[in-house]
Amino acid sequence: MPVDVDAEVLSNTRLSAEYCVIALRAPELATAIQPGQFVMVRATHGETPILRRPYSIFDLLRDPSGAPFGFTLLNKRVGVGSRLLYDAAPGARFCCLGPLGRPFSLVSSPVEAWMVAGGVGLAPFATLTEALAARGTPMRLFYGARSAADLFCLDRFEPFGVSLALTTEDGSLGERGRVVLPLERDLAAAPASREVMLYACGPEAMLAAVGRLAGRFGRPSELAMERQMGCGMGGCYSCVVRVRTADGGSRYARSCIEGPIFKGDDVLWE
Ligand SMILES: Cc1cc2nc3c(=O)[nH]c(=O)nc-3n(C[C@H](O)[C@H](O)[C@H](O)COP(=O)(O)OP(=O)(O)OC[C@H]3O[C@@H](n4cnc5c(N)ncnc54)[C@H](O)[C@@H]3O)c2cc1C
Ligand code: FES
Incomplete structure (x- = not known):
């Protein structure tokens, strides 16, 4: 059952002129949310914008006993609502409604999880990684962005043994080109006996490409659609x-x- 909580901003770390990671205290939500679900955030107590904005949960914040007491959002500033998040200072309060939507399904070894992220589409994969690591699932992350400066938070994945395939459109880090290029190559090279589940989040064109590759290579896929x-x-x-x-x-x-x-x-x- 979704709850609407008045969450306090604990910190706001600017990663670039567009991206930030904002930490919120909201134990009721943090204990209930599953990877792939989202929250509707109202980043103002004024009138604009009237509508809340949907956000994936990025990290869970845990106390020393391991109990979740909050979460972070990986925010890309694109308009009025995301700018309010980008500009938020510690102590501000946001109404967050959730958990909403259906989560990813979780696979276990010997099935491998291949995650495909484009830009801010990285957001749902930190919690998915944590959940899959607890099941011992082997994981890969194909992560693409415009340039090296737009590839963030690799430290959320490396400690869980996630194997990274990075791409940038300008070639400044990893392979030059779109993230579906190494994905296609590795799908073509993987024998059918190797079971793979594809998870993807990112721009619609990337999701469509991943969906088509999954169909072509006979692999199941779950796509986080952004509307x-x-x-x-x-x-x-x-x-x-x-x-x-x-x-x-x-x-x-x-x-x-x-x-x-x-x-x-x-x-x-x-
Ligand atoms: C389930 C879900 C989870 C999401 N998780 C995240 C996340 O973790 N981090 C993050 O930064 N963003 C996420 N988004 C996208 C985020 O909700 C939008 O960027 C945000 O609503 C834009 O609000 P705004 O007021 O800043 O922009 P607006 O002023 O409303 O719009 C600015 C521009 O962005 C476009 N736009 C707005 N919303 C979307 C959208 N959903 N998809 C594509 N284009 C859009 C508009 O058409 C317009 O061109 C998610 C969206 C969904 C549906
Ligand atoms: S956002 Fe209103 S019906 Fe889905």
């Missing part, structure tokens, strides 16, 4: 994704309640 969300609770239909139906037709699914995680096979790309 503008007015309510996060199924009431406004601003967030729909076209999905296949069993009879070969299609329908629109509200990604805030049936997603944001969709099976790659189910999504119909416009």
